[in-house]
Amino acid sequence: MESLGFNATLLAQMINFLILLILLRAVAYKPFMNMLEKRRELIESSIAAAEEDKKQAEQLRANLQAELKHTREEAAEILARATKNAEEQAQAIIEAAKAEAARVKESALAEIQREKEKAVAELKDQVATLSILVAGKIIDQKLDDNLQKDLVNKFIKEAGVLQ
Template identity: 55%
Template structure:
């Protein structure tokens, strides 16, 4: 073998280094590589499991998010419905208040008209009495003692009745 090494122009150190390198590769292949391959496979399986778990958690989070969005939309719809009911109730109450105020105003107006009518009738009656009294005084001075007070009073009441039937 020395002759072959010499013929190729190689020295013993180089041959020993090549031999040691090949032995190292065999040793690594037999002893170290299986452990490294096993560790790499475990690492790959760990990463795949983490990715699968993360994907599952993402799906759960998305489902939970969708559930929360649905509940939020439901709450918004309920709030809108409550607002609409409150608005309608407010409008109804406003109408009731307005109608009550109108009825009260009509009642006050009717009472005022009745008061005015009573006062007018009272004033007319007082005016008739005053006219009658004045007429009696005037008639008594004119006629003196020829007509009695009762006769005068009857004549005045008849005159007022006729005058009262005339439009004012």
């Protein structure tokens, strides 16, 4: 029954195995578990940081899109104002050109009227002088300057009444 008897080697191996487990637990298990815990915390914090970065990136993207939309609206508004100002300036230029054309036309009409009056006055003087010369030849008398001026003025008054 020796085979079922007490085996000291087996007992020594069990004690050695238990001492090895205790030593491993004291020396390797706790540091290994601490390292795994730190690794887990690092991964969790990295995931949390990545999610926070993703949220911030999405917020930034949304802000940039809103800012881009606002900028486009401002650009459209500036373009509309510029177009309106250009139209107003074009209208002002057209109005100024019309006013200048009207002024030039009025000036030309006034000049024409002055030239017409001047021509009529010269024509009256010439007609009067010719009439006096013809009348003088008909009468065969020579008129002196005073008589000639009186006849011219009388003729001009009569011609003015006839108009």
